[in-house]
Amino acid sequence: ICINSSHRGLSIFLKTFATTYCELIDIMESSKSFKEIGVSKWLVEALSAMKINQPTAIQSACIPQILKGRDCIGGAKTGSGKTIAFAAPMLTKWSEDPSGMFGVVLTPTRELAMQIAEQFTALGSSMNIRVAVVVGGESIVEQAIQLQKKPHFIIATPGRLAHHITSSGMDTVGGLKRVRFLVLDEADILLTNTFTKDLATCVSILPPKAQRQNLLFTATVTDQVKMLQEAPQVDGKPPLFSYQVETVDDVAIPSTLKIEYLLVPEHVKEAYLYQILTSEKYENSTAIIFVNRTVTAEILRRTLKQLEVRIASLHSQMPQQERTNSLHRFRANAARVLIATDVASRGLDIPTVELVINYDISANPDTFIHRAGRTARAGRLGESICFVTQRDISRIQAIEERINKKMTEFTDVHDTAVIRKALNKVTTAKRESLMAMEKENFGERRKINKRKLETKSYREK
């Protein structure tokens, strides 16, 4: 090996060699099969039917330890297979004695709960698994009926499960006292103040911590998660297993994800977005556009729809049925572009997503990691572009520091092209969209919808 004489050359060489070595170790560790790490035969066959044959690094590390009865905190990049890392050992243990109310998985959003439930149902179909989805926006009565049938797994958002625990009778939730596993998916978010009260209510009905296995998974290990890693284990329990993907450069995003920035004047962002989405390079790309506010999502959805882009939107001010329909249209490629707020930033697994555009930049660098992580999943390539106005510079710097990587400039769009081709038609479409929204009292409608939902859920209580 020829080592460059300069110090810088040597350090680059050693860093590259060490990264490759670490990735090589990861591959070697994950060279064991699912069977060799203890997954049940029936489940190995179900995974194989899904073309999932080789465990990823986090699966190889966590599955054997969870099967030994250990609590587990797993941190790994977006798209690295954390769902199967907790689902496989739970399903393996469950199949040894397929009892009701075996495991509870808590996750921050309704769409994520539905996605995880679909994966459990698909993996456990040969074992006649019963999975209940307990989330807001759906019928409380139907969920109570499902819970009374003692489903094997409950996949829930904390708020709605807490509501059942405080409002439905013990014939509905009593079975939770026998739960063997509790999973916190996207654990860093569930450990924030937003979820503290509902999480405490959910945990209150479960067996004591020492009598259940507790599994936490996330792509961003925050201080709250680290505190749990350092907390003393309850007497009599095997030691907590904590796993975090460490690479030499500790880059927090997948190596197959290209991250770029584009300096854009604030008042013509829509035109740049339209120009990119309809350019020769991206006109057939499946893309998610992240915005910070629901009103921005609605303006963009209407504007791009008027410009004949196959569009769908997903944000918290939409009725649940519309949210579900939007996601189904996007997954089925009936819509090529999804405009979303952060209700879609975590966990959603849509393998065809090739491009993520941060139309607005989040104030939280971890949010960037999850948004960009909707693409470049399971080793696939992906691209993330940030629209940067003069107000966003400090946020971009905070993101580059958090991910330990510099963004490169996006050069596939030119101002003159934007001005010439897109600006007029986009400006006209946006003006017409704004007028339509004003006529429909979009903002007021949002408040009316909110009041309607409150009344409806009050009546159901």
Ligand SMILES: Nc1ncnc2c1ncn2[C@@H]1O[C@H](COP(=O)(O)OP(=O)(O)OP(=O)(O)O)[C@@H](O)[C@H]1O
């Ligand atoms: N061992 C595997 N081999 C191949 N593909 C896998 C494997 N495990 C999971 N996958 C696939 O990888 C994709 C990402 O998995 P998953 O959604 O669990 O990632 P994640 O780490 O939870 O991501 P996020 O941090 O965004 O929630 C899914 O499509 C899943 O089917």
